[in-house]
Amino acid sequence: MxxxxxxxxxxxxxxxxxxxxxxxxxxxxxxxxxxxxxxxxxxxxxxxxxxxxxxxxxxxxxxxxxxxxxxxxxxxxxxxxxxxxxxxxxxxxxxxxxxxxxxxxxxxxxxxxxxxxxxxxxxxxxxxxxEVVYLMLMPVVTFLDLLRYLNGSQVAKTRQSMREKLRAAAEGRAVDSMVDDPESTETPKDADASADRPGAEAPPVVFMEEVLRDNPDLDHDQVRSGTQAAGGARVIDVHRGFSTRFGWYEGVRDRLLRSRVRPHLFSGIEFEMFICVVAPLTAVVALVAPVSSLIVPVTVLSCAAIAAFELVIIYKLWLATRDFSTELARLQG
CATH class of the missing domain: 1.20.120.1760 (CDP-alcohol phosphotransferase transmembrane (TM) domain)
Structure with a gap:
């Protein structure tokens, strides 16, 4: 056994x-x-x-x-x-x-x-x-929970599409500069083209964010230069624009990843837990302090936090699409 x-x-x-x-x-x-x-x-x-x-x-x-x-x-x-x-x-x-x-x-x-x-x-x-405010919060919480689910899946699809196109360009294959429709469930035409060619090797491309996600202790500059990339692969960074604007982000992200904590500090899990665990537990506070229920304030702050982090994800994706276009043009050139 x-x-x-x-x-x-x-x-x-x-x-x-x-x-x-x-x-x-x-x-x-x-x-x-x-x-x-x-x-x-x-x-x-x-x-x-x-x-x-x-x-x-x-x-x-x-x-x-x-x-x-x-x-x-x-x-x-x-x-x-x-x-x-x-x-x-x-x-x-x-x-x-x-x-x-x-x-x-x-x-x-x-x-x-x-x-x-x-x-x-x-x-x-x-x-x-x-108090009617409790009923008013229900559609707000529902909307934000659905939004973060839809946004998460579409952002992932868009990022995957950009990666596949950059891999294709690095291999010298023709690729449309536009990102595929994120609502499509079909595989991009060029995404698996290398698998159809006899004897094709793995794409010689790795992405900066993926390398650092698995190895947060690596030196960022050395990874970008390719000296710490496995197998001599070409390193592509489609989040350079975000890292340049927020120089502190990479250091904070690396410290979090060393503890297995993702930088998305208020995701769907925290959203659910703050509303269904933290908020109701505040009922105990009302017993020992001269305050009314804190369920409404905690719920409102949770909604604000999830909305803020989703906006950051969207902003980061927008910057990544700009870096994607620049990198794609460089690879094709």
Whole structure:
């Protein structure tokens, strides 16, 4: 019988970069639970996903009841639900027993859990206080959550399209200077052209951001010059414009990545946790301090933070498209 260790879990299931909430507040507990679960039970990832859904339902019920002690219970259940949600993927990677359908179920349960708990929290507080502001926050939170999902996928597609075109240009293949339609699900015509040529070698191109993401201790100037690129590959930096404008960014990013923390400090995970964990926990503060509920201020600040970080991502992408055009012209020239 296989005996997994904590080191196995860290090596085989930890992401190279993750949300700070996951790195510091979830993984230390989830990893230890994964070791126990993998060694002592036959529980499958889908069963863990179902358990996370049950805890999420319990959290929603607690939020709907509205009193401070129910809010605290709901916040704790929501966090434990997220811990289980992280465990199912770790179990799947550790024991190699995941499935495509399981990944779909995990995604759907995530969305149902957040929207169900968020609405239960805000509707429950509206019913308890009669303050309409709770109802007004519901469409705002929903819109921002959908926006960050749509924006994230489209930004990823656009970046991938730019990388493929730059690889094609570096190989001397013809390529359209326009970025492919991000809504298209088809592979760019030139993206896999090298795979169709007998004896074609891997594209001799690496991207600055990807190299530093995996090796944050490398010297930036040496990476740009190609002296630290694997296999003598050509290094392309499509984020030079952003790094030039914000000289402090690269140093901060490297320090964060050394701890596996991604620079996107307020992502969807933090957004969900601040609304469904931090906000309801502030009910305890109202018991010991002469303040009203802090659920509204925490929710508003969370909305402002997620919107700000999404705007930064869009701005960074815009600068990258300009660097892409310059780099593409240089490669083609």
């Amino acid at each position: 296989t005996s997994f260790t904590l080191a196995d879990v860290r090596e085989r299931t930890y992401k190279s970069r993750d949300a700070w909430w996951t790195v510091f507040l979830v993984d230390p507990l989830a990893a230890r639970l994964v070791v126990w679960t993998a060694n002592r039970t036959e529980i499958t990832p889908n069963q863990i996903t179902f358990g996370a859904g049950v805890l999420g339902l319990g959290s929603a019920v607690c939020f709907a009841l509205g009193d401070w002690y129910w809010l605290v219970a709901g916040a704790l259940l929501f966090h434990l639900s997220f811990v289980l949600d992280c465990m199912d993927g770790k179990i799947a990677r550790l024991k190699n027993n995941g499935s495509v359908f399981g990944a779909w179920v995990d995604f759907i349960f995530d969305r149902i859990r957040f929207f169900g708990c968020m609405m239960a929290l805000l509707i429950g507080q509206w019913a308890a206080t009669g």
